[in-house]
Amino acid sequence: MSGRSPWYLAYRRLRRNRVALAFGALFVAIVVFVLAAPLWATQVAHTGPTATHTTERVEVDGEKREVVNREGKPIGPLWLGAGGRFFLGADGRLGRDEMVRLMYGGRISIFIGFLSTLLATVLATVLGLLAGYYRGWTDAVISRTLDVIWAFPVTLLAIALGLALAVGGLRIGPLHLSGSSIWIPILILAFVYTPYMARPIRAEVLSLREREFVEAAVAQGAGPLRVMFGELLPNLVSTLIVFFTLGVANLMLLEATLSFLGVGVQPPNTSWGTMIGGGFELISTAPLLTVIPGAMILLTVLSVNVFGEGLRDALDPKSKIRLEAHAGIAEPEGTAV
C-alpha cells in the first residue's frame, strides 16, 4: 500500500470539516457576487457605481418616484419593483444605486484584502527567512526594525500613514501614486501587517534550520539561497497558507476601519468601509446604508476566518490538539495536569 502525501491527508481532513467547507463556499459565493458587478450594472441596474441620479425619477409598479426627495432623503430598497434598478435603494443624496456600489465596493475591499496580505506575506517570508537563517547581525537589524514598526498600534500607524499620503500621494523615485489610488491603502496595510507575520515566520525558520534535512542539504553543498528557498520555504508553506487566510480577514477589517475614517480608499473609489462611512451620516433616516455593507464585511471576514481555521487544522492537526489541550478540552480523564 502506497503512502499518502501530507497534502492529500490535509485535503481529507479539510473535507471532513463541514463547517469550514460551508464557510469556504460562502466566501466563494461572495467573490462570485462581487465579480458579477459589471454584469448587474450593465444588464440590470443600467448605471455605474459613481453615476448620480439626484433629480431622476424611477417607475415602481406604474408609479413615478423620486430617487432623492426634495429634503434629500434617498429612495429605499425597491427589490425587483423597478426591474432591479435601485434593488437596495439609493446611497444618499447623490442617488447612486446602492446595490451596484455594494458589488463594486466589495471588489475593492476583497482585492485590497487579498493583495495587501499577499504583499505582507511575501515581505514577511523573505524577512523571516533572512533573519532566521542568518541570525546574528542580520537577525538583529531585521528584528529591531520590525520591533519599531510593531511598537506603534497598528490602527494608529495605518491612520497616520493614510492621512499623510491621502493628499500628496506617494513618490519614491520614479514610482508615483496619487492620493486617491487604491495602491496607497494596499501598501499601508501590507507595511503595518508585515511584522505580525514576519516574527512567527522567523521563529519557525530558527527551529527548522536546526533540523537534519537542513544539515543534509548543507552537507551536499547547498548554498544559503538554496537552503532558504529550496529547503526551508517548502516546509513553511502550510504555515504561510494559514497566515495568509487569517491575514486577509484581518486586513479587510483594517481597510474597512481606515476607509470608514476617511483615510483608506478615497473617492471616487468605494469599498464597504467607505460605504459604511457614507451611510453613517444617514443612519437615523436610512440605516440599511450602514447595515448592508457592514453585514457583507461580517460575512466575508467570518467566512475567511472559519475557513482559515479549518485549513490550519487540516494542514497542522497538532495545532488543534495543542490549542484544545491549552483550553483543557482534550485532557484524558484522570490525568494530572
Place this chain on the structure above:
Amino acid sequence: MRKLQAALGIAVLTMVAIGLSACGGSGGKEGGTLTGTYASFPDYLDPALSYTAEGWTAMYDTYLPLLTYKHADGEEGSEVVPALAESLPKISPDGKTYTLTLRSGLKYSDGKPVKASDFASTVERMFKLNSPGAPFYEGIVGAEEFAAGKSDSIAGIKTDDKTGKITIELTQPRGTFTNELAMLFVALLPSGTPAKNLTTEPPPATGPYEIVKSEPGRGWSYARNPQWAKTNAAQIPEVPSGHVDKIEISIVRNSATQVNEIERDQANWMQTIVPADLYNKVKDRYDGTQFRVERPINLYYFFMNTAKPPFDDVKVRQAVNYAVDPAALERIYAGALSATHQILPEGMPGHEAFNLYPHDMAKAKAMFKEANPSDRKITVWTDNESPNDEAGAYFNDVLNKLGFDAKLKTINADNYFGVIGNASTPDVDAGWTDWYQDYPHPNDFFQPLLAGESILPAYNTNVAQVDVPELNAKIAKLGEEQLGPEQEAEYAKLDREYMELAPWVPYGTNTVSTFVDSEIELDSVIFNPTMGQDLTSFQFK
C-alpha cells in the same frame, strides 16, 4: 466741551453695558464653561492668515482690529463700528487719506500696552506672511514696495504712539477701505510678533477672550482676557464682555455625532451646519427653542481653472455651466440651499437675478462636442465635509457625463483651501468652493475672487485664475467709488459680464444653522452676518 461730551457718552455707554451684563441681558446666568464643536479645525488661528468663516467666528471676540462689525444679528450686524479706534476714520475729501485715533490705555492680554505703531507692524507682518488678505491693503502707499522687499516699512502708514494717531494714505481712493479696516487680517498684534503662523502659539489678545490652548486637529480653548475687565472693556463699549468664563472647542468630524452631543447636552453648541439628512428632523423638533436658521450672504460654486486647458476655452466652460443642474444641488443640500446661477447672491447690493445657463444637458453635450477639448483628463477637488463632498462627487459625475475623464480628489477640510490655493499644488483643474462675504459690499465678490491681481502663489482666492484686463480695470474703478445706485448697476453688469465668460458654475446660497443644547439661551445668541456666531452672546439659562 466736545471732549467732555465724549467722555460722558463713553461713561453712560459703559454703565449701560455693565448694567446689561450684570442683568444677564435676557435673564440668564453669568459664568460657566461653554463647550462647542467644529467639524474641522479652522484654516488658521492666526488673525493675519485665517480666511474662513470658521476662523473668523473663532477669533471675532479675541483679536480686535481698529474697527469691527457691530455685535448684532442681520442688517444691523453689517454696520462697521469702532473697536480699538476711538471712532470711524476721518476720510480726506479726495478719499485717499484715512485718519484714526487709537483709544488710550488699551492693553493686550499679556499686559503690554496697545500702541498705534502696532497697526503698522501688524500690516507689515501680514505682508511678510503673504497673507490671503494682502490684496485688500496693497493700495496703501508703499505697501507693494514693502511686499516686494524693496523697503523696510510701509511709507503710507504713519503712527504716533503718544497721541495714538494713525494715518493711512492710499494710492487711489478705495470705497471699501473702511470695511477692510474691520477685517481680522489687520487685528492688532504687538510689535515684534513673529512673522510665522501662530496657530499653535496664539498671540496676545485685545478682545474679551484670549485663546489659551490650541491643538490643531483636536480643538482650542478660551479664557477671559485678564486685561479686558481691568482696562479694555470700559474703553470699548461696542464689544460686549461676554457671559461665559471659559470656552472649550473640540473637533468632532462627524456632524451627526455633533447633533447627537447637542441633543444629549454633552456639548452646548455646534458651529457646523446641521447635516443635511438630519436638517429637517432637527428643524421640526427644535426650531425656535434650540435651533435657528441663519442667512449669511454667501455663494457656493464650482470653479474651473481658466489658465490652462481644457478650461481655457470659454465654450467648454459654458458647456459645463449648462450641464450642472442647481436643482440637483438643492437636494444634495437637503433644502438648506437656494439655487442661483450668478455671482452676486441675493441680499448683496447690485444683485439682479438672471440665469444665462438654464440646465440643458443636450445643449451642454453639443457645445462640448463643438469645442472638442484635446485635454480631457482632469482632477476635480472637494473637501470631505458633508454635503460639500457630495457636491464635488456630483460635479465630477457631471463632467464625466459631459465627456471628460474626471478624477475626484477629496481632501481634509482643515487644509482644503490652503491646498487648492497653493500654486505648487498640481492638477487643480476644477472643484468645489464657497465664499462668505468679508463685508457687505459687492466688490467683495469680484476683487478677491476674480481680479487678476488676486492670483497669489499661496492662499490664492482666485482659484479659477481669472485675469481679464478690461474687467480687472472695471473692478478697480468701482472699488475706488463709494457705493451708490449707479455703482450697484455697474456691479450688476459686471456680474453678467463675468458669467458670460463662465469661469465658475455658481449653484446656490446656503443657509447655516445655530443649534444649541437645552442649557443655552437661544434668543441671546447673536449671528453676525460676516463673523458668524458671536461667542460673547452665549449664555446659560
